[in-house]
Amino acid sequence: MLSSVSFQTRARTIDHLGREQIADCPTAISELWKNAYDAYARNVSLNIFDGEIPVATLVDDGHGMSLDDLRSKWLTVGTESKATGTVTPPEDRNGIDRIRVKQGQKGIGRLSCAALGSLMLLISKKKNEQFVACLLDWRLFENPYLMLHDIKLPIVEFETRSEVQMLLPDMFDKLMGNLWGDGLDNERDARVELAWKSFHEQELIEKKYSTKVAIEETVIGTCFTDRHFDTWPVWSGNSRHGTGMFIASINEDLTAQLSADSESDGSEIRAKERFIQTLSSFVNPFYRPDEERITDFNTSVIAWNGHLQRFIIDKIRNFDISNFDQLEHIIEGEINEEGLFTGNVKAFGEWFNDVTVKPKSRYKMRKDTHFGAFSIRLGTFEIIRKNSSLSDDQYNNFYQNRELFGGCMVFRDNLRVMPYGREDNDFFEIEKRRSKNAGLYVFSNRSCFGGVNITKIGNPNLKDKAGREGIIDNKASKLFREVVENILTEIAKRFIGRASQMRADKLEEINAKHAADKAAKDRIKLLKKEQDRIKSTINRNKAYLEVTRNELIELANILTENRNFDSQDELTRLKHELNELDGRLKNFSLSPIPRTLGSIETSYRDYRDIELNAKELVKQISSSINLALEKLTTKEDIEIAEKDFKSKAGVLHAKIRKYANEGRELLKAEISRFDELVDTANKQFHKNLTIHLDDLAAKKTTLEHVMALIDLEYEKQDIEIQQSLKPYITAIESLREQIDLEGLAIQSVNENTKLKKKLDQIHALAQLGISVEIIGHEIEGLDMTIERGLDSLSKSELTESQSKDLANVTQAHQSLSDSWRFLSPLKLSGEKVKARLTGDDIYKYVNDFFKSRLDKAGINFVKTEAFSQISIYEQPSRIYPVFINLINNARYWVRETTEENRLIILDVKDGLVYISDNGPGVDIDDIDDLFTIFFTKKQRGGRGVGLYLCKMNLAAGGHKIYYESRPQHKILNGANFVIDFKGIKNA
Structure with missing residues (x-):
């Protein structure tokens, strides 16, 4: 017997089409933003709230929905309005004249909100209509035994905002009818009960937490409050229409946005990066003033910690055309339907107009395979610093921003097509080509900015996949990708890459500039070395210099008391003694002297006065002895001269022997070090590649992969050999030419004395930065x-x-904002007035500063009675930042402890202050570098300046800081920093 049946739809179908279909949480948000765009919203915002139950709200000011719209469109999967291209009527366009190109295609994008969280309250309001609300728990659709038609969702209309809290309990009870039945249909109730019983038994077997129990444990009254509703422009009275989604039991990617950067673990940091990579530049920011663009649609992501809002995504925090134009390499132009590029190219900062790139072949187009005309605006920069024509600030800015905003994006009608531009996507295979030959194929996906622009009308065959995981892989998309790849390859070969003569010419000029910059830095380094030499020489020799001067004074007194010498032998002996003292005096000389001596200026002047006084005594005594010898004629003049000659020659020979021995030892050590460098350089290339050649011989890898590795290693070793061996050759050549490198450096530094003041100002600003950070x-x-x-x-x-x-408050706020942004670093570096600081003062200041964050991380911060009893007379602005930095570091690392009790303690032992924690401590290999500027072991977020500035701050007051590595001297088993305060007292 012939019969007919219809498809039966399980509830789980909704889960497949929604949460499981979408790539990830940020992609789901982008889909909902596109829905807001289709609803002619001007603003759409994702707000993430902390609290006992974290909540997210996704709110817009679009045209909203009526009760009928909610039933027939939002709750109907695969609606025909987007498929048939129905035009939104003018009254629902929110005052926007331009007709927006609809982004939705399949009518299932709204289901992606299931990826944001389990429980959702949807509220919408259409102009001149009542509020309408629907309550959903997406976990209902995870039950594979439940039929879709058996799920009933509560919807309601209401007039005023105040009604929603009264309606929520009834809506929630109605929603629970999908677990227990509602008594209105006995057959449905039986099916529902059996479906949840079967699902519960399955989850028990799979050792999973019961979904039914999880839904039942929801306390609806504690989920949504006015704090959450107030983020919706309709609720706050700023709009008469729009839609708000209020979501509880939110996704981990959302809760990760709530933690401060310094408190995030690895997974949270990756979630934050993925958020920014996906949702920044959602609206194409790379447009010229005369181009069609979207200016009436703004997106934002805001994290709320209490009442403090922190913008994660905002139009202010974006990478736009003004940043883009500073890149040193840019491709900008149009591609016609045959794949011909016509436009402009910027290479190493120089523009070339009317550039064309022909397609690889003539494409045979059919209606269902042609890719259509599109445009490209893509820029990048040289990753290797010495090859870049950018300033240090520009280079550093691009290098940092590439992690957040880098990637070759695709825009359709000026809205991003996902997932292009993210770190994990390389649609145009940029990195694949780069791995073959980085010098020839210079574009790097993560270091590119901008992308390709297509349109729905002009490129109808470039359609999105259902899960928004890219463009459907059809003939049109293959040709589209091939055309873009051909443009990138040809531009690299002709203008930017290794095969380009322009690159060779430009790099010669750029490398010369960088060499000059390096020489300037070397001169500064030598100045520091000279200042250190003078300081150490003064400390080492001042006492000996004074002894030598006193001996000269005694010698002068002898000559004064015995004006009538009658013995040439006595005068000759005195002459010999004078020569020895003069030779010793010359060894104490400080020459050459830099013009700027800084803190040792006073010490130098005292030392110089003693030296000049001694030199003057030498002249006076020598003159007196020579005059006395003239009066005596007992011995021949030649005999007297020969004795003086031999005396002085002896002093000179002693000095030569001293320098010769020192020089030979240094040369011997340097020859040994040079030989080691040469030996290492000879072996390194082979050492790093032998394993890959062995893998190729064993057919464990491919020739293409190994050839790419050889190219990359060759580039790396070429740079390292140049940097390690070339300075030796240059220095030896200078010695051969008798060029006084030290003298040249001092002379150059003296001509740039004014730079010292600027460096001091930068240092003061850095001290401020440690707290501001x-x-x-x-x-x-x-x-x-x-x-x-x-x-x-x-x-x-x-x-x-x-x-x-x-108006007065607004003006005052503006002035205050301007002031704190532009206040002088010197004024912000703290009061210069000294005060008596006790251990309790220090503990209270630091504890007040960190209390909420320490409590949140479960860290105990304590002080001992011994610490409470100490006192220091010092500038508060010199001491407090040191403890702030040390406790902040301890707070970061103590979270890594395996111990149950996380502890930071302030203690005093043998007159020394200890800051100790029970974290992992410092690796023994890192101890020597701890106080070196820019040294950090933090995976992300570390600047490497904190401990350096702590040391500098303390040293300015005569105090010392070091890391205690001896186990028997530690307070706790983790990191132990010790401060030796000058003038510390016990109360």
């Missing part, structure tokens, strides 16, 4: 919170008096 986000967040609050007030109806007060 920690609280910068909080300061910025508070400032922006105030700014947005004032902006909101300005849109409210105020009395004339209130308006005047608001």
